[in-house]
Amino acid sequence: MSDLLERLRGRGWRMTAQRRVVAEVLNGEHVHLTADEVHARAVAKLPEISRATVYNTLGELVSLGEVLEVTTDKRAKRYDPNAHRPHHHLVCARCGAIRDVHPTGNPLADLPDAERFGFTVSDVEVTYRGLCPDCADA
Amino acid sequence: MSDLLERLRGRGWRMTAQRRVVAEVLNGEHVHLTADEVHARAVAKLPEISRATVYNTLGELVSLGEVLEVTTDKRAKRYDPNAHRPHHHLVCARCGAIRDVHPTGNPLADLPDAERFGFTVSDVEVTYRGLCPDCADA
DNA sequence: ACTTGACTTAGACAAAGTCCATTGTAGGAT
DNA sequence: ATCCTACAATGGACTTTGTCTAAGTCAAGT
Known part of the structure; x- marks a missing residue:
């Protein structure tokens, strides 16, 4: 399973409540959430989290190669945590x-x-x- | 070559100055313009053309199957007039x-x-x- | 040339995302 | 345990891309 949080901690990623929540939301297969959906679910766990932080964190996860950006439709970008297996x-x-x-x-x-x-x-x-x-x- | 304008006229498409200009802009191979780029080039030929008209016209061309929408990046949609040959x-x-x-x-x-x-x-x-x-x- | 329904327009609006100055805090140093 | 400081979070303004609408205009048939 190799939890996303585990891997991030192992890479010396500075851990904050916000980042933990975002990483928790992005877990599993067939998960393809938009930034706004990630934000909505993150807010449920941590009401003060801001949109900008979600965008920042998603951007970093993409840079780290732990999450993929998917643009299947013309609407919002989606984020796919299944980055370790090509698909x-x-x-x-x-x-x-x-x-x-x-x-x-x-x-x-x-x-x-x-x-x-x-x-x-x-x-x-x-x-x-x-x-x-x-x-x-x- | 089978000009785009020819085909449209043949299909009984109501011809206006604005539509002609948009169709002229979209001609050739390896053409993949965003709506804004199409608008910019259209304005060069017909200064009064509005953004809404460009969007409407592009949308219609897509419906008619004469132009393809391409979303290669997360930015704007692009329009590809090379619809008669799959690629x-x-x-x-x-x-x-x-x-x-x-x-x-x-x-x-x-x-x-x-x-x-x-x-x-x-x-x-x-x-x-x-x-x-x-x-x-x- | 007249009429009519389709086309065009400008601008308001909406959704997705970026930027930035300010405030807060994780984690190492003391 | 407390202090520091660089890095992170915040929220609000801003940008980009696209949609919608009410009112005006025009192509094409008669």
Whole structure:
């Protein structure tokens, strides 16, 4: 499981009540919260926490590589704590539900040199779109 | 080439000076402008055009399937007139430059049933990330 | 040329996120 | 245990991106 808090403490991350709460909110699989959702849940545990702090903390967690930013729709960025295992996303086009998925194959190998335009390609992000079981009945 | 304007006229789209200008701005390959960029270029040709009209027109072009919305970064949506040929995107992580690419293989086939969570998967979007030749020298 | 419904406009509004000066505090030093 | 100080948190103003609306304008058919 390797708790997020454990890892952060181990990295000498200065611990405060606010940071602990944010780290607690971001735990588990298939977790993809917006900054505002993180803030809402953090407020439930620590009413004085401010929006700016949540943004700052999320930004730091991303810099540390402990959390990933996901932009599946045009709305708000989402934060995905499942950073230790590479994965892609499956998104419901209707309700926005997100699942982590692990496709076979390596898309990086599927991009011929002639299609790289001199870029140094280092990463691929794959987003599958469709309808979730709930939204398919309509 | 199949000009965008031609196609729109052929579809009985009501033509106005504003719509013509927007359609003219969106022409060519590897074009991925934000709404504001489209507006800026449109204003150069037709100073009275308003932001709302640009947004409306872009929205309609997307509905008509003549232009694609692309959200490569967390910032603004981008508009891609290259809708008649399916493609994916290669994005510079530093400067944001975007190229259209055509990888081999079919990522849809790479998602096992066990990884679909009951979704009806209909589409895949692949975004390659790296550094463009200009940004690689730094 | 007239009419009409669709198109355009300006500006108010909203959502997501950033910035900054001030205040507070974690954790090492004493 | 207490003190210091650099780092963190706060809240409010500000920015960016996008939506909405009421009123004015215009393309296209008759």
